[in-house]
Amino acid sequence: MTAARDPEPLHRRLGVSDDELDAIVDRLGRAPNDLELAMFSVMWSEHCSYKSSRPLLRTLPVGGGDVLAGPGENAGIVRIGDGLAVAFKIESHNHPSAVEPYQGAATGVGGILRDIFTMGARPIAVLDALRFGDPSDERTRHLVRGVVGGVGGYGNCVGVPTIGGELVFDPSYAGNPLVNVMAIGIMPEDRLTLAAAPGPGNLAVLFGSTTGRDGIGGASVLASATFTDDDPSKRPSVQVGDPFAEKLLIEASLELVERRLVAGLQDLGAAGITCAVSETADRAGTGIAVDLDAIPRREWGMLPFEVMISESQERMLAIVEPRLLGDVVEVCERWGAPAAVIGRVTADGHVTVVTGGIAADGSPADGAAVLARIPASALTSDAIVHARRAEPPARRRAAPAPGPAAEPDGDLPERGMDPGAVLLALVGGPNGASRRWVWEQYDRHVQTSTVADATGGAAVLRIRGTRRGLVATTDCAEGVSGLDPYLGAAMSVAEATRNVSVTGARPLGVTNCLNYGDPTRPEAFWQLREGVRGLGDACRALGLPVTGGNVSLYNESPRGAILPTPEIGVVGLLEDVERRAAPAFRRDGDAVVLLGRAGPGLGGSRYAALAGADPEDGPPTLDLAREAAVQACIREAVATGIVRSAQDVAAGGLATALAECAILGGIGARVEVAVEGAPAVELFGESPSRIVAACDPADLDALRVLAAAHGVPAERLGTVGGDRLVIALVGRGATGAAEERGARVADEVDIAVSDLAHAWEHGLPRALGEDA
Amino acid sequence: MTVRVGVVVFPGSNCDADAMHALALEGAEPVALWHESPELLGVAGVILPGGFSYGDYLRAGALARFSPVMRSVADFAAAGGLVLGICNGFQVLAEAGLVPGALVRNRSLRFVCREVTLVPERLDSPFTIAVGERRPLRMPVAHGEGCYVADDATLDAIERDGRVLFRYSRPDGTPAIGPDDAANPNGSLRGIAGVANAGGNVAGLMPHPERATEGILGSDDGRAIVASLVRSAAARAGGAARVVGSTGAGPTQRATGATA
Amino acid sequence: MSDQPLAAALAFRYAVHVMPKAGILDPQGRAVERSMPHLGATGVRDVRVGRRVELTVEATDEAAARAVVERLAAELLANPLIEAYAIALIGAVGGAVGGAAADRGSGT
Amino acid sequence: MSDQPLAAALAFRYAVHVMPKAGILDPQGRAVERSMPHLGATGVRDVRVGRRVELTVEATDEAAARAVVERLAAELLANPLIEAYAIALIGAVGGAVGGAAADRGSGT
Numbered sequence A: 001m002t003a004a005r006d007p008e009p010l011h012r013r014l015g016v017s018d019d020e021l022d023a024i025v026d027r028l029g030r031a032p033n034d035l036e037l038a039m040f041s042v043m044w045s046e047h048c049s050y051k052s053s054r055p056l057l058r059t060l061p062v063g064g065g066d067v068l069a070g071p072g073e074n075a076g077i078v079r080i081g082d083g084l085a086v087a088f089k090i091e092s093h094n095h096p097s098a099v100e101p102y103q104g105a106a107t108g109v110g111g112i113l114r115d116i117f118t119m120g121a122r123p124i125a126v127l128d129a130l131r132f133g134d135p136s137d138e139r140t141r142h143l144v145r146g147v148v149g150g151v152g153g154y155g156n157c158v159g160v161p162t163i164g165g166e167l168v169f170d171p172s173y174a175g176n177p178l179v180n181v182m183a184i185g186i187m188p189e190d191r192l193t194l195a196a197a198p199g200p201g202n203l204a205v206l207f208g209s210t211t212g213r214d215g216i217g218g219a220s221v222l223a224s225a226t227f228t229d230d231d232p233s234k235r236p237s238v239q240v241g242d243p244f245a246e247k248l249l250i251e252a253s254l255e256l257v258e259r260r261l262v263a264g265l266q267d268l269g270a271a272g273i274t275c276a277v278s279e280t281a282d283r284a285g286t287g288i289a290v291d292l293d294a295i296p297r298r299e300w301g302m303l304p305f306e307v308m309i310s311e312s313q314e315r316m317l318a319i320v321e322p323r324l325l326g327d328v329v330e331v332c333e334r335w336g337a338p339a340a341v342i343g344r345v346t347a348d349g350h351v352t353v354v355t356g357g358i359a360a361d362g363s364p365a366d367g368a369a370v371l372a373r374i375p376a377s378a379l380t381s382d383a384i385v386h387a388r389r390a391e392p393p394a395r396r397r398a399a400p401a402p403g404p405a406a407e408p409d410g411d412l413p414e415r416g417m418d419p420g421a422v423l424l425a426l427v428g429g430p431n432g433a434s435r436r437w438v439w440e441q442y443d444r445h446v447q448t449s450t451v452a453d454a455t456g457g458a459a460v461l462r463i464r465g466t467r468r469g470l471v472a473t474t475d476c477a478e479g480v481s482g483l484d485p486y487l488g489a490a491m492s493v494a495e496a497t498r499n500v501s502v503t504g505a506r507p508l509g510v511t512n513c514l515n516y517g518d519p520t521r522p523e524a525f526w527q528l529r530e531g532v533r534g535l536g537d538a539c540r541a542l543g544l545p546v547t548g549g550n551v552s553l554y555n556e557s558p559r560g561a562i563l564p565t566p567e568i569g570v571v572g573l574l575e576d577v578e579r580r581a582a583p584a585f586r587r588d589g590d591a592v593v594l595l596g597r598a599g600p601g602l603g604g605s606r607y608a609a610l611a612g613a614d615p616e617d618g619p620p621t622l623d624l625a626r627e628a629a630v631q632a633c634i635r636e637a638v639a640t641g642i643v644r645s646a647q648d649v650a651a652g653g654l655a656t657a658l659a660e661c662a663i664l665g666g667i668g669a670r671v672e673v674a675v676e677g678a679p680a681v682e683l684f685g686e687s688p689s690r691i692v693a694a695c696d697p698a699d700l701d702a703l704r705v706l707a708a709a710h711g712v713p714a715e716r717l718g719t720v721g722g723d724r725l726v727i728a729l730v731g732r733g734a735t736g737a738a739e740e741r742g743a744r745v746a747d748e749v750d751i752a753v754s755d756l757a758h759a760w761e762h763g764l765p766r767a768l769g770e771d772a
Numbered sequence B: 001m002t003v004r005v006g007v008v009v010f011p012g013s014n015c016d017a018d019a020m021h022a023l024a025l026e027g028a029e030p031v032a033l034w035h036e037s038p039e040l041l042g043v044a045g046v047i048l049p050g051g052f053s054y055g056d057y058l059r060a061g062a063l064a065r066f067s068p069v070m071r072s073v074a075d076f077a078a079a080g081g082l083v084l085g086i087c088n089g090f091q092v093l094a095e096a097g098l099v100p101g102a103l104v105r106n107r108s109l110r111f112v113c114r115e116v117t118l119v120p121e122r123l124d125s126p127f128t129i130a131v132g133e134r135r136p137l138r139m140p141v142a143h144g145e146g147c148y149v150a151d152d153a154t155l156d157a158i159e160r161d162g163r164v165l166f167r168y169s170r171p172d173g174t175p176a177i178g179p180d181d182a183a184n185p186n187g188s189l190r191g192i193a194g195v196a197n198a199g200g201n202v203a204g205l206m207p208h209p210e211r212a213t214e215g216i217l218g219s220d221d222g223r224a225i226v227a228s229l230v231r232s233a234a235a236r237a238g239g240a241a242r243v244v245g246s247t248g249a250g251p252t253q254r255a256t257g258a259t260a
Numbered sequence C, D: 001m002s003d004q005p006l007a008a009a010l011a012f013r014y015a016v017h018v019m020p021k022a023g024i025l026d027p028q029g030r031a032v033e034r035s036m037p038h039l040g041a042t043g044v045r046d047v048r049v050g051r052r053v054e055l056t057v058e059a060t061d062e063a064a065a066r067a068v069v070e071r072l073a074a075e076l077l078a079n080p081l082i083e084a085y086a087i088a089l090i091g092a093v094g095g096a097v098g099g100a101a102a103d104r105g106s107g108t
Ligand SMILES: Nc1ncnc2c1ncn2[C@@H]1O[C@H](COP(=O)(O)OP(=O)(O)O)[C@@H](O)[C@H]1O
Pocket: A127, A128, A129, A130, A162, A163, A164, A165, A166, A167, A435, A438, A439, A453, A454, A455, A456, A457, A458, A459, A473, A475, A499, A650
């Protein structure tokens, strides 16, 4: 070794701290060899071990009646009736996408899909939640094109529709874009397959792609220590996805599950074979002996550690009873996913890596050498946990700095200026405009179950063979989160679930991807801690289990940390897919109703980003009981058929919500909004727990009665019709003459729907310089 | 007697199940045809479904063309059997030379998934007889390499011979001839969305009729195309004499054909 | 094994270049050309984007190997309606070419 | 044209070959290779699929032109993380470089 020449000891170069090395020695009862150290270094990474976040995540509400699998499994699974269950999970691929946007995003899709079919579920949908820096920056544009291309390139080819997601631009993501991908699958309940390795004597079968030197990353120092002539910088740290191989892997895996040929199934992701064997063994309380020589490779001269930690894509590990091996191999080969027996389940609780063969009882064959031997738990459930220090920033509520804000098109409407101009700027701005440029690159219809795609609001899928439907969305209130990470996380849950509820669907559970900064920075860890607290409180208040998720830390660049971004994914169930609501206004003469009431606070809003925020102005408050009531109310209104158009009030406020209903419906409306405080709060404020609904005037009373029963304010704003959106601001009549009831208190918004639609449709390509 | 229609399953096909579903809706019996097998299992018509056969690596459809099943499909087509290639299936047919022209990358260089309108150019082909009248049909496209190209002589010839089955159009049915027309999703020459071979029994179509077969999916205009295929196949199968006798037509096919 | 003379070479490595035919629209080439100004590159024109396929053929002599490549190029690698191809021998290896070639990049 | 001296050339045509780097998975190459049996081609292996980009650069001399191509290749045509490139001069207009070089291998 080069240790003598190099003052930096190997463990540190592998990213293992001195106290972590002590903990490893403690668990082994001896010093690790280089291979073992490499295996620990990847398994004890933040990504695999959750060593900073695990204690926080334990506080989240999990489980509940319909939850078949919760956090800790590859994906959460919730029972939905008819003998069916739905699997879903969200995961980040931020750092790979920052380096190589196309392949980073593509392999992100591949990875999350494997989490779904590993459980025995057929993937039926993908959603992508994306965050980038300034869209006018060439580097950002390159990232956007690459990431969107990669999500589509992979998802389209594997034949899973990409039905929704998000695209948000904020300068904080400039050096560190976020690529979070959610996948959903469906399966008969009894197909549930766990990623465990039960039954000593069973075979460990690796199938799919061969193993190469992909994703060795930082651990390549081990190779350079041995092969001085081999420049580690030449080693690919980027992985290339093969969606075609994944498609075959899906079919092979599902056939294995359907025919009950496997005792356990685990995908290979981060930390490759090491992770797959140690996790499956630890879950089952068994051990696994791996025969290094039996692992099919696509490169020559691979070192043991490279084979063990390679992150080559499109591979699966199956635990197979010896008598079923022939069938398993036949299925895999037929689907073009070659299989190899690479080891055996043992009873000794250890992950053992051997070269030279393994005997039938799992012990090393005669003349074989043991290269590594580690308790499976030491690599997984008993990995190190760090108690990080949390400290709020000196100024609790750092309001966004006033001054010039991101401007879409030259002249920026100032505070108090023509509200119509503000609305056009919001609707046509990079964050408000239609995402068509993105979702047209995604196959949204394959599998022919997409009832409503990403064109507006949450996506709806039918469940074949039943009357039911699934509704899915992702959401995050990163703006508020930047001001108050607790509130931001709770708000994210409220928004995501509201997005689902406005369709009429009952949210089933929450998956989340916590994108935060460097946890060794007390402020970043405080943000994470507050975020998890907000997530937990909101889920408890709304009666929802957290079924799984993912934590992505160290989202920082020389330009600073990202806004704390707790991305929330929600899946909901529609009892009758024909009974659902969508944002679009449908019919002339329908009554426009606002459920809920605006509260003050423009901090963190799109309006504040556009027009500059008052430094004293904080974010709006969130009343979780009110939120629950509003959502219950709209679900009932849709289920009873009273309401067929509904849109939640979120980014861009009430005026934006109305504009979207008008644009999507191709029909205008005339409404009056009663103003209590500042007109900007009523029009563009983003206080939560509000929904715009449209109904037949004949049903208005029924809707009012329903709202009253839920304790939710319901106010008729006006009427659908015409080709213009007119929003008049009138006094509420609470105070003096100037705000006399019905008196105009500000200029009204009066814009042709076609102008709104034009701004909305062209906003994104224009922002990206793609408006050809 | 339900008519059996085959759906080829290549590795990487991903609309095979959707095509089978659409066939079943039209009362046909869908039969999966595995790419490794030359047996056509006595079907009276064949669909090459959408997807990414063999990953669409190299060129879309290029590798699928050489699979064992395609030899049988070529023989089946040569003997007058009905073959409809949808999206990737169209690409496979073009690569195999079973329909004229080629499909190259969309002019935008981006994958495009959107609802388009197309108009049938003729109503008497086996793939359009159930359409009834010359009306605009709405259905989605979803492809990265769907730009139809051929040299001018070929284009003139297929137009003259009535082998252009469908063209992209504006919502009102006006054909979107120009490659840069907003209603032409991929820049196809002369707005061509679907073509037939000289015999009229093999057709390629870029849009997805099988994705537009139920109102809940947004449109059921695709049913007319699927129904045309099923009806035409049934008519041919009905004449039991019309059994394909070439090399690709295995004994199974002969037997089933005779009983149909 | 590698001590055999070249004449006994059993494996030949070729590059097949497949380019869009003249007159066939090449949107990729056009896109590359259009992005030149962003890169501050001037005076670049007539960009065409095609494929390069490298492959090794085992055969008793070069003529036999080339015949295989010729067929692959004509039938698979290029679509004659829209593409033209050219074949270049880029290497010959004597005897049993180890798997080492598997890792070879574009170099010969 | 070909009778002018090379020094007077004003436009140079290059081929840039971009291939997946050693060790990087090449799904295309793998898929092509796997389908060889269907074509009845045996003895074909190590298939790698990359791109060939041809372009013309106007410059006062070859060194200046090559500098432009070099930059384009590194920054636009290839992704150095996963791809390696090689540049070949395949012609010069107003100069003396014939097309003979067109099929030259990747060189580096
Ligand atoms: N990156 C993306 N991929 C796919 N769909 C997207 C993406 N970004 C946004 N969408 C879709 O665009 C629509 C509008 O986005 P957004 O304003 O975030 O929705 P919502 O109003 O439901 O919160 C949604 O249906 C969403 O799913």
